[in-house]
Amino acid sequence: MSSISKMKSILSPKLSAFSPHLPKPQTISLASNASPSESLVRHNSSCISNHLHLKSTPLLSNSFVCSSQSRNLQMEASRPPSGEIHVIVGPMFAGKTTTLLRRMQLESSSGRNVAIIKSSKDTRYGLDSIVTHDGFKLPCWALTNLSSFRQKFGPDAYDQLDVIGIDEAQFFEDLYDFCCGAADHDGKTVIVAGLDGNYLRRSFGSVLDIIPIADSVTKLTARCEICGKRAFFTLRKVEETQVELIGGSEVYMPVCRQHYVSGQVAMETARYVLESHKVECSSHT
């Protein structure tokens, strides 16, 4: 028997899991907690990669294959269960915080340890709680950056956490690194809610940066304050032009595409009238 056919005979019992007569692994749903079926899929995946590796380097010895397989299995066993990242975006007043809180409540009621983080920049409803526009409230951690969370929450308590919710995610510059660390390495489920765009409909903060690493993305819509149609954008009703201007309905309104465009025109006209009025006043003094 040649060394390659020996290797094939070693690997074949495990590779038989991918036979067309057996259920395909991708049809197995990957739940948030590692189930026996999930570890089966992963185990087989590592066999497949070994097999492909062997094909390209036929001089590898059987003992190397066995030790590399057992090392892989040991590494799999020592890893925490794989995490998840879910992103909820949309304009203001679309129910992002409400959706986040509902999901956190569901996770909590199913026995998982949860914690919610929000930006300390938003002080509208106090710093120790999170409140939706419709008044629903939950305790939370108000932070300036996410990298400080583990230390402030306590490393031991952090290890016990299953689900981390992040609200107003557009205010966290270290969002990408935090989500990667929490989901990839610490096995946490991270649920992120934030604005995808600012009042100029440009990418806001790092929220869009985490789309490539997300398991799911939900874009919510609000109701256009002018016509009642679905609203995708946030129109700023006041003169201020800095990107981060924290406020509620006194500053912002959700609008459809048509009323975003006409609203921007109206704002520009108002600005022009105000500025020419200022010039007129100063020329009289």
Ligand SMILES: [Zn+2]
């Ligand atoms: Zn409209």
